Amino acid sequence: MSFILIVEQVLNGLQFGVMLFLMAAGLTLIFGVMGLINLAHGSLYMVGAFAAAAVAGWTGSFLLALLAALMAAALAGAIIEMVVIRRLYATDHLDQVLATFALILVFSEGTRWVFGSFPLFLDIPDYLSGPVTLPGGIQYPLYRLTLIVVGLLVGLGLWALIERTRLGIQIRAGENDREMIAALGVDISKLYTLVFALGAALAGLAGALVGAIQSVQVGMGEPVLILAFVVIVIGGIGSIKGAFIGALLVGLTDTLGGIFLPELFKLVMSPAAATSFGSSLASIGIYLLMAAVLIWRPTGLFGARA
Amino acid sequence: MISERMLNLTVIGGLLAVALAALVLDQPFTITLATRVAILSLAAVGLNIALGLGGLVSFGHAAFFGIGGYAMGILAYHAQTYTPLDLGLFTVAGTKSMPVIWLVAMVLSALAALLIGLLALRTSGVYFIMITLAFAQMFYYFTLSWSAYGGEDGLSIYIRNGFPGLNTLVPIQFFGICFVILCAALYLFHRLEHAPFGLALGSARQAPMRVETVGLSPMRLRLVAFVLSGAITGLAGALFADLNRFVSPTMFSWHMSGELIVLIILGGVARLIGPVIGAVLFVVLEHYLGGMTEFWKIWLGVILLLIVLFARGGVAGLLSPRKVGHD
Amino acid sequence: MKKLLMGAAALAMSATFASAEVKVGMITTLSGGGAGLGIDVRDGFMLAIAQSGRDDIEVIIEDDQRKPDIAVQLSDKLIQSERVDVMTGIIWSNLAMAVVPAAVNQNVFYLSPNAGPSALAGPGCHKNYFNVAWQNDNLHEAAGAYANSAGYGNSFILAPNYPAGKDALTGYKRFFEGDLAGEIYTKLGQTDYAAEIAQIRASGADSVFFFLPGGMGISFLKQYADSGVDLPLVGPAFSFDQGILQAVGDAAMGVVNTSQWSKDIDNPTNAAFVESFQAEYGRLPSLYASQGFDTANLLISALEKADPSDADAFRAALKAAEFDSTRGDFAFGDNHHPIQDIYAREVIKEGDVFTNKIIGVALENHADAYAAECKM
CATH class of the missing domain: 3.40.50.2300 (Response regulator)
Known part of the structure; x- marks a missing residue:
């Protein structure tokens, strides 16, 4: 196992983690401000990817496709917030789980109804395709580097939004005391719609960015959704910082575990058994990580509320 | 509006009547559907102990359902292939006897519930939802790659397991077994609800501080409820595997956990008969909605949404409203 | 229903x-x-x-x-x-x-x-x-046979960690006569193959055999094409089928895949x-x-x-x-089970549509490896 390979795998883990962060940030924001658990967040990821694929196919422009993904997901988010989600804030988590579970069914089959049952095409633009050579002679795909940079920039932007703007003050106030900001004259329902649309847009962006190197198909959001849950449980629900750290931890564990665990077991087992056992263990590695974090800190690394 | 007692008797009696009518009319598949309803109801009754009585929204009950299923699958597989089951320190023979399988299924799922509960119950609310979900996913991925027992292909058991004195291959006899177990579980739920334990559990949900001041531990109450809940859902899993003569990792999938919750809310949370009504509706919807359009799941989603938004308390709440809200 | x-x-x-x-x-x-x-x-x-x-x-x-x-x-x-x-x-x-x-x-x-x-x-x-x-192994066996005829001597092979994935690698190895530079099982439903591609790059292989049906294959092909690794790929037809080929696009061009059927x-x-x-x-x-x-x-x-x-x-x-x-x-x-020819096909573009063209027969009148164990 060479040094170059290790660096490359760490980069892969980072890239995966950064994309998970885009998903988890929206989820944790929505939970922090509105106290809502949204299972349909994965559907918004899918909406973003499908919108991007449709617009890229139509215009041929990747940037327009990304823009379409942001807008379509934000719009879908705003609509479901106003039609369905709004009625769920006062109810318990149980109703939220069921209603958003129902939304998944509607979104998945609705998408299949509109776009058909076959995966769609969405590709990396020419100017971002192919590998670049990093210092030390490491060959790494330019697009994945771009994903890391975009993810970090979005994270930075989100931080600035929350810490430095008026909207951010309202969001933070909303996390602490819902009644109070309503009493202060902030239009709370508008704020909620806005936050929900923002979370949705982040998910849609992640869907489009990742869709370019993966398969754009119905149900693509569900595995990511569950990973995003693990991320925010590890990071602490409601904490953007926690989502960021959690996402990187999960990304690195998942990527590196799949590579190094089988190698590790080869030291004590036959190669075939090591491959099989190591891959099995790696597939549950992130859940073991989550369990370990929870034993240590039941509300996650940066979670305040339980 | 009818009394809750009447509603309970009507639903249970109705399920039995459908199965018997199907027997007379020679419609074995209807009996199979009724059996499916009984087993899904049983699983949801189990979940309802945690969710309805204890207020613990478990999004990972598929874990126990699947463990029950695999307990059946593995024991029957070793019996069917005449290979001993190697447990490291010692080996045991497989078995095709339902009572033994049920016992193992319940003990194993109770153990799993104990371990998961010890971790998950340290938290509450949305953490609890997500942690239970994540643990079920762990089992799902593990069984998916567990090649010794078929991995994703699962395990086929060619002949349904036996019960002393009955021929379980006859649909109505297997329905009878499931129906009796369901009734026993409903009776247990009813007794629990009104026993000191159930009352204390209810108080632990509504006012944990008050429970603590009288010297009870809310955590311990919840853990007992969660373990009991897991064991019953595990038993349902073993029966479900026997109904299909097949187990696979899909029993662990998060859709399964979601469906169990759907059953309870469709019927009515914390209502004795809620899970049964939910299971009847779900199986009927699944069966007949599918006949109308390829995209029937959209309509299933819409119906679920309408129920959450406009029919709080589920169908049992519509038919037989309680004077005081249960929450 | x-x-x-x-x-x-x-x-x-x-x-x-x-x-x-x-x-x-x-x-x-x-x-x-x-x-x-x-x-x-x-x-x-x-x-x-x-x-x-x-x-x-x-x-x-x-x-x-x-x-x-x-x-x-x-x-x-x-x-x-x-x-x-x-x-x-x-x-x-x-x-x-x-x-x-x-x-x-x-x-x-x-x-x-x-x-x-x-x-x-x-x-x-x-x-x-x-x-x-x-039989599940057939197309993979043909891929192994094709790899021999193409002169490959050192393959990196990968498939998802589930029974059909194990059958796939077994099938390939049954016919492939060269060495293995690496053999990995990926997670079922995995969508990111950066880690595996990095291993392929480091392995010193001269060819890659993969079985990743459905969305997994689309993801792998797109990421592989973008990685700069240019070892030849071989796979069964499932990742190159008419239904999903359009979603893979240029990334699939020229890849050889094995199939018992082709539209030509x-x-x-x-x-x-x-x-x-x-x-x-x-x-x-x-x-x-x-x-x-x-x-x-x-x-x-x-x-x-x-x-x-x-x-x-x-x-x-x-x-x-x-x-x-x-x-x-x-x-x-x-x-x-069928006894039939299995072809090697190459992905080409006809106008705007990606499709396959037969380039040869990988295995003639091929039966499966399990027939002898069947006592009917």
Whole structure:
């Protein structure tokens, strides 16, 4: 196992983690401000990817496709917030789980109804395709580097939004005391719609960015959704910082575990058994990580509320 | 509006009547559907102990359902292939006897519930939802790659397991077994609800501080409820595997956990008969909605949404409203 | 669940009141992520039924949602309450393993249009089970044979960590004579292959064999093309099928894949099939559509000779396989699995559409490795 390979795998883990962060940030924001658990967040990821694929196919422009993904997901988010989600804030988590579970069914089959049952095409633009050579002679795909940079920039932007703007003050106030900001004259329902649309847009962006190197198909959001849950449980629900750290931890564990665990077991087992056992263990590695974090800190690394 | 007692008797009696009518009319598949309803109801009754009585929204009950299923699958597989089951320190023979399988299924799922509960119950609310979900996913991925027992292909058991004195291959006899177990579980739920334990559990949900001041531990109450809940859902899993003569990792999938919750809310949370009504509706919807359009799941989603938004308390709440809200 | 009384049968009923004489139950995947495959099998199958002009075949179509327990429930329904004579349609090996053994033991005939798990080809074979597609290992074995002929000596091989994935690597290794630079099992449903591609880059291999069906293959191909690793790829047709090829795009160009069918196989049946499928459904047929079409034609050929109620005669008629296959020569081995040519194809672009072109025969008259273990 060479040094170059290790660096490359760490980069892969980072890239995966950064994309998970885009998903988890929206989820944790929505939970922090509105106290809502949204299972349909994965559907918004899918909406973003499908919108991007449709617009890229139509215009041929990747940037327009990304823009379409942001807008379509934000719009879908705003609509479901106003039609369905709004009625769920006062109810318990149980109703939220069921209603958003129902939304998944509607979104998945609705998408299949509109776009058909076959995966769609969405590709990396020419100017971002192919590998670049990093210092030390490491060959790494330019697009994945771009994903890391975009993810970090979005994270930075989100931080600035929350810490430095008026909207951010309202969001933070909303996390602490819902009644109070309503009493202060902030239009709370508008704020909620806005936050929900923002979370949705982040998910849609992640869907489009990742869709370019993966398969754009119905149900693509569900595995990511569950990973995003693990991320925010590890990071602490409601904490953007926690989502960021959690996402990187999960990304690195998942990527590196799949590579190094089988190698590790080869030291004590036959190669075939090591491959099989190591891959099995790696597939549950992130859940073991989550369990370990929870034993240590039941509300996650940066979670305040339980 | 009818009394809750009447509603309970009507639903249970109705399920039995459908199965018997199907027997007379020679419609074995209807009996199979009724059996499916009984087993899904049983699983949801189990979940309802945690969710309805204890207020613990478990999004990972598929874990126990699947463990029950695999307990059946593995024991029957070793019996069917005449290979001993190697447990490291010692080996045991497989078995095709339902009572033994049920016992193992319940003990194993109770153990799993104990371990998961010890971790998950340290938290509450949305953490609890997500942690239970994540643990079920762990089992799902593990069984998916567990090649010794078929991995994703699962395990086929060619002949349904036996019960002393009955021929379980006859649909109505297997329905009878499931129906009796369901009734026993409903009776247990009813007794629990009104026993000191159930009352204390209810108080632990509504006012944990008050429970603590009288010297009870809310955590311990919840853990007992969660373990009991897991064991019953595990038993349902073993029966479900026997109904299909097949187990696979899909029993662990998060859709399964979601469906169990759907059953309870469709019927009515914390209502004795809620899970049964939910299971009847779900199986009927699944069966007949599918006949109308390829995209029937959209309509299933819409119906679920309408129920959450406009029919709080589920169908049992519509038919037989309680004077005081249960929450 | 879906229920259609399709085509000729439904039309004929109003005219003659003749009740259908043969009932066929089709359980396939029509909703959710894998629906494309089931829809193709169904469309291919129904096309052949319609073209036969027979009004005495009733096909009852049900959606299994790719869930084994639903498939078992539907199979109970078809056998117990519809009392079908013949069943078909299942796409996935795990669903087939859940349904087929019980069904054939209840004296129903099962014609598999897609899945061919090894357990049903070897000791678990059954006189009422016929596989019209392939045994699961076949296309992978052909990939191994192709790799030999292409002069590869050091392959990196990967597949998902589930039974069909293990069969795939076993199949490749059974025929490939070179060394292995690496062998990895990925997670089922995995969408990111950066880590595996990095291992391929570091492995010193001269070729890569992969089996990643559906969305997994799309993801892998796109990421592989972008990684700068330019070792030649070989794989079975599943990742290069007409249905998903457009979603892979340029990343698939030139990749060699193995298949028992291709739209450019030169025989009149195939030409007519491709043309009529396109006319009927407005898209190019896929591998799965051809398998559905062949399955229905096999069934019709047997029905012309015997009635399913005469099980022995009907079985013999199926075994004879006297129908015009889109694949050209087609015969059943003693374990009721196909003996057929498997081709090496290359992905090309025809106008705006990506498709495949045959470049050679990888294995001629190929049977499966499990036939000897079948005691029928």
